[in-house]
Amino acid sequence: MKNFFATICCAFLLLSCKGQTAGGVEKIAPAQFSQKLKSENAPQLLDVRTPGEYAGEHIDNAINVNWNGPNFETEVAKLDKSKPVFVYCKIGGRSSQAAAKLSQMGFSKVYDLEGGILKWTAEGYAPKTDRIIGMCSQEYNELLNTDKLVLVDFYAKWCAPCKKMAPYLEKMTDEMKDKVTIVRLDADEHKTLVEEMKIAELPALFLYKDKKIIWQHKGFISEAELKQQLQ
Structure with missing residues (x-):
């Protein structure tokens, strides 16, 4: 015992x-x-x-x-x-x-x-720099000059949810091209935009209509759920 x-x-x-x-x-x-x-x-x-x-x-x-x-x-x-x-x-x-x-x-x-x-x-803790890495805000705004909806997807090659979403985003780019322009931007290659837009999680999706954000989402989203936002 x-x-x-x-x-x-x-x-x-x-x-x-x-x-x-x-x-x-x-x-x-x-x-x-x-x-x-x-x-x-x-x-x-x-x-x-x-x-x-x-x-x-x-x-x-x-x-x-x-x-x-x-x-x-x-x-x-x-x-x-x-x-x-x-x-x-x-x-x-x-x-x-x-x-x-x-x-x-x-x-x-x-x-x-x-x-x-x-x-x-x-959240603003990195040192400020005037060096532009990737696309500048002016070039980004030019992407929005269209009568169609514009869906911008910020992703990264190392991001597991991004990899999971990539196949159907590529498919939707072709299937929905008459209605929606889908733009995919590598966050690591466009750090200036990521900092200016205060993106803190990937993937980050922004849906624009007439140059204004009408919907945004962070993290994984299924193909069906995403398509609902694009109807």
Whole structure:
């Protein structure tokens, strides 16, 4: 009986420890993420995207360790486990996985940026720049110069919902061309528009009539549901 009781106690303690580890990860919005970064002396800020993504844009003073790279654990093990670690990726998927791994490795506190650098930029925390990346607003407005409806789809090659929607959007582009002009814009190639329009989630759909937005949607939508909006 004593052995049984001891076994139960040990199991309870193990579960408790696991709960505490999971509790070491906190997903926070850009405003809070920014505040906590400023409150730390030399914060440990980790960008877990690819080197190419990091080179294109990153939060100041972030170090780059690719979550999908072969040396993730080896590289992050060099960080101070007693200090908070701030983690982000593009929209939050990879950073959530990386944050869980850091917690398992014994890091005391991990802050995961909600919505990733896409939301960070949309909410105005990225440095302002005069450099235009991709289409400018004037060129974008020229796309709307038509009597037909215009559906603009902002997508990304790495975005799973975007990939799922691509086949029927391409089909609809041809099937509905007499009624609707469908324009698909890669968000990574048109960063200026994404920032100006404060796009914080992909895919992002905007439906225009007479140059005015009459409907918009973020995230996945089925072909049937989308067609209802275009009737």
